[in-house]
Amino acid sequence: MARPKSAAPKTFTIAPVSEAPRDVAADAGYEHADTVCHVLHAGLRDGRCCATRPRSRRASGPGGHLREVSPFRSLGRLLKSVAVVLLGAFLCGPAFAAVQRPNVLFIIADDLTATALSCYGNTVCRTPNLDRLAARGMRFTRAFCNATYCGPSRASFMSGYYPHATGVLGYTSPRPQIGDRATWSQHFKHAGYHAVRVSKIFHMGVPGGVEVDNDGADDPASWTEKFNSPGPEWKAKGDGETLEGNPDGKRPVVGGNTFVVVEAEGDDLVHSDGKTAAKAVALIGELAGRPQPFFLAVGFVRPHVPFVAPAGYFEAFKPYEKMALPPKRPGAWDSIPKAGINYKTSANMKMDERRQKKAVGGYYGAVTYMDAQVGKVLDALERSGQVDNTIVIFTSDHGYHLGEHDFWAKVSLREESAKVPLIIAAPGKRPGVSDALVELIDLYPTTARLCGLEVPARLQGKDIGPLLDDPRRRVRDTAFCVAPSSKGFLLRDDRWAFIQYAEDASAGVELYDLHADPRQFINLAQSPAHAATVAAWKGRLAEMLAAVRRNDLAP
Numbered sequence: 001m002a003r004p005k006s007a008a009p010k011t012f013t014i015a016p017v018s019e020a021p022r023d024v025a026a027d028a029g030y031e032h033a034d035t036v037c038h039v040l041h042a043g044l045r046d047g048r049c050c051a052t053r054p055r056s057r058r059a060s061g062p063g064g065h066l067r068e069v070s071p072f073r074s075l076g077r078l079l080k081s082v083a084v085v086l087l088g089a090f091l092c093g094p095a096f097a098a099v100q101r102p103n104v105l106f107i108i109a110d111d112l113t114a115t116a117l118s119c120y121g122n123t124v125c126r127t128p129n130l131d132r133l134a135a136r137g138m139r140f141t142r143a144f145c146n147a148t149y150c151g152p153s154r155a156s157f158m159s160g161y162y163p164h165a166t167g168v169l170g171y172t173s174p175r176p177q178i179g180d181r182a183t184w185s186q187h188f189k190h191a192g193y194h195a196v197r198v199s200k201i202f203h204m205g206v207p208g209g210v211e212v213d214n215d216g217a218d219d220p221a222s223w224t225e226k227f228n229s230p231g232p233e234w235k236a237k238g239d240g241e242t243l244e245g246n247p248d249g250k251r252p253v254v255g256g257n258t259f260v261v262v263e264a265e266g267d268d269l270v271h272s273d274g275k276t277a278a279k280a281v282a283l284i285g286e287l288a289g290r291p292q293p294f295f296l297a298v299g300f301v302r303p304h305v306p307f308v309a310p311a312g313y314f315e316a317f318k319p320y321e322k323m324a325l326p327p328k329r330p331g332a333w334d335s336i337p338k339a340g341i342n343y344k345t346s347a348n349m350k351m352d353e354r355r356q357k358k359a360v361g362g363y364y365g366a367v368t369y370m371d372a373q374v375g376k377v378l379d380a381l382e383r384s385g386q387v388d389n390t391i392v393i394f395t396s397d398h399g400y401h402l403g404e405h406d407f408w409a410k411v412s413l414r415e416e417s418a419k420v421p422l423i424i425a426a427p428g429k430r431p432g433v434s435d436a437l438v439e440l441i442d443l444y445p446t447t448a449r450l451c452g453l454e455v456p457a458r459l460q461g462k463d464i465g466p467l468l469d470d471p472r473r474r475v476r477d478t479a480f481c482v483a484p485s486s487k488g489f490l491l492r493d494d495r496w497a498f499i500q501y502a503e504d505a506s507a508g509v510e511l512y513d514l515h516a517d518p519r520q521f522i523n524l525a526q527s528p529a530h531a532a533t534v535a536a537w538k539g540r541l542a543e544m545l546a547a548v549r550r551n552d553l554a555p
């Protein structure tokens, strides 16, 4: 519960920072007291006062399931909370106003396809920690990134704008384009949250940036404090093999965006993600004891290449020959435009079947290592006593191909690459599975609403919070995703996936009937029977792009 002493101004203790943010005083929220008071009063007016979400509203029952407290006890707590909030409104201290809001724990993996997780149906790669989060949260089966590689995807969900609204189509921060508009975590920081980043949230080069402890395209104003997790990456000691561009086996283990498997010596803490988990665990223990709520963003860099992890994580997938490759259809490339053939293929990577199978097993090893690190963070949250007052989100910046259509890695706009895993476990919400179309850009407005913060009208995502109460609801008819490097656009509804290259479609189109052809083997775009459907989708895409460009950033 709120403690009156926290109403006094300037009571924040800023923990030691790895690199001091530019505006530590501002980070504490002092200049934003008006905003917080506005939110607080608005909450009182519309009956959604945050006093209805005190930290101790719910208690954990056996097995970690939520149980309701007695109605009389709840009423007493509610009255007490209302009194406390009225006092808070009077005093209007930012820390005080923010103290009763839920925490946000945002965990994001890098280059993780949903198809690799056991909670999404994979029977070979077991991810018990993500499975247990899914068991108590809402698992979305049709969540899409807004761009199929790191830079634009992360800039989009952190800024709240689509890539073609900001024009951030590469590996840069969106700050020059958004000016002083608050990013996702910054919005929470302004409302009194302690906003922390551990490792990669905005774009950061992997493995290059991790090897040299580089902030990448980070945005310092988004955080109260931030921490990097340098690691050896492909240089880790162990049994390594370069799979890509190495048909004669003479190429040594290399860095860069290259398929390399390293079964490493040593334990979890040798590597970046082990350090990230350890830092997140420490931060949760520290922040749980403060009156301020926290927005903790934890970025894991696996399973991004190199596929490096302690050797034990690969054992379940050895011998690698037993890994199955996805079914393919001969001639499937014949009907798709050149731009639709992914930048990495079995052919141009010179990976024979042995290497392809090892790539799958190596990827799975990296996934299970990442999953184990997620488990440490979830355990820490449970130990902290804050699990019932924390919104936990798990996702990835985009998906990944593991040999479908002989495509590998990201960028493609096919399902395996454009779709992301998304699990949201929010206090007071029942677990479930939702097939509704959702996008990563929806996270900013959704969490703002769930935490009782103002939802800026300029944000381009939708509030998917209603899906947490009823997973059968729908908040959008289509999902929109782009691949700027191939000038590609994906617009998808329940049945159709329409992909177009170049805004005038001059580089080709693809159309898949996902009901009849869920693996997207048959491009129907050239079929006369589907000419009207293609024409309609071209029109819808043009309308979508026009809507994206109608925003408050326009000069």
Ligand SMILES: [Ca+2]
Binding pocket: 110, 111, 149, 150, 304, 397, 398
């Ligand atoms: Ca990525």
